[in-house]
Amino acid sequence: MLRVTTASLCTSCQRMKLFRPPSASTSTSAVCPPKRRVENQQTVASLYELSVDIRKVRKFKGWVLSEGSAYVSETADLLRDMGADTPAVARILEAHPEAVLCRPEDVAAQRDLWVSVCPNSRELMSIIEKFPASFFTLTNHSNQRANILYLQSLRLSKRIIGKLMASAPHSFSRPVELNKEVIHTLRETYLDLGGDEDNVRVWLQKLLSQNPSILLRPAEGWRDSLGFLREQGFTTEELLSLVSSLRASIAELQPEAMRHALAYIEGVLACSKGEIKEIVICCPAILYYSLPTLVGRFQGLMDVGVSMEQVKETPNVLELTTQIVLYRIQKLASYGYDVRSGSLDVIIGTKKDFEMSYPKLHLRQQRPLFNPVAPLRSAED
Template identity: 60%
Template structure:
């Protein structure tokens, strides 16, 4: 076991305040030693960890004492992690070996309250090791878990929030309570039903956990701005529901610029612009240079402005994707310049399915007694 009695972890954490975030660990901070801890290096070698990667990115970890390499590896192994997973975790987040075993066990118990089984927990640790090994905010983490459980949020949602936005669980619970209260207040004030609020909140938080990191004032300011632009309560509720957590990331200055630019290019009225935004909320958060590039790309490909007004969601796609899809459709006789842009929309999977159906229609023989054509395809 790799234990060397030195200053307490609290002392390390206090020292950490004077180091840049990029080089600071979760469980300790760089000590004064310039020599590597041979026991640490040897133990990591034994676990097939790429020491060169650690030296390049976080070499200071290798100079720390005490270090708990074997204890950390044993805990991960007991959870069901194999050797390859353990090596990847320690390469991504070598600071894990600086966490005291009792702290890591406490984290395991904490995460077990929101993870259905050890297999899911290992998956989270492998993908978000820094989140799991954030041990010195245990009290705040526990209080925040209890708060979200009191909202009757799904365990998986809470686990996802902890994994992808660990800072929000490190803060005092009062901060998250204020953000959630602001969201609930906005939802109800816009006509949302109390019975549906839990589902709405779960979808919002699961889509963008970082909404918890935004100041509540930003949500209120964005709502006030859009009200001034003529959006009704029902329309705002639709917008928030579509944008979900991304609504909090908008800025009034950014929205003002993009709306003014979009209205000028699309040559539409205020009312028409609102309807276009409801169809394509991305107009609110794409900066003007991005929109400029996409408008120009569509127009240069022969698409008309009237087509864009009818199907504004095509602006969510990059110019490269649009041109690629247009070319594939054209190879099977469909020219979006004389038809609808709807054929371009959707995810890659959606488009491939639509393209496949078009390809099948073109290649299928006119008469096939084994598989007769449907009436809609004749």
């Protein structure tokens, strides 16, 4: 296998390097172009026979074609055994050509593990097509097996476990004790905040489904975040509400960042401690937006004439980007509705919420698709 490094420059090129003026470019490619790696023609031919787009592979993962050992036909056979048709095999190998470098016995062992958490072969192939890198990133099978058995012991659904393996494969490659510690912290947090023992499993499934990477977050992250919020005066009931709203995101919050966000909101809206708590409970997203994001969104509202009192009454407006807010305000203004003279409730929420909150008299017949980058034509266009 040829590997091009600075040390592999030819002797004459190294000598030339000594005589170049200091101002000359230090790029080795300008002096001695890197040698092109020789492709393994057998690999290229095998992929071509499978209708794999060789040009695409060559463009994005060309190094795979130069590896001395590859198991193209064996990998294709394993995929077919799992239910993949010819087009699916081609799509998978185009998206993740590194798959052909995995030893067949390792892929077979990986297949056996994934089969244990997938309801059927059709769903297994669907996951592999979406996450080929996760399936073909072969790690410690004993750790994977131990983590699968542990999650199954918690009575988590196969679908959730399969999603975790696909979205966060690294959480299965590490020792099961680390995942047990995180799950224990999540469980104790939920119960300490007044959660019901009978609902722990459902709650865990929601957390893991919404943020599969949560197992990779240190258990201390939960403790630090909740400890900070307790210091701010949030009651146990309020903390449970926040944890349920923020779900897995709370493990990613940094006390110092939350402190800056709360101080900013408290200052610009002239809030009391009690009022800032109400605002956070109404709009928990404030806790994880960075300070520059909050400043930019608040300033954008002020620039279009929205008052601080309006923001204080409807803090959820800060969940929307400035671009979306401006689009919605302009859309309503084109029908004679001035947001500045009323409540901001009319512009918050999802696209569907926004459409349903149009002033009924003028907008009931209008249901445009929302695209803030390229607004669609309205009735007046």
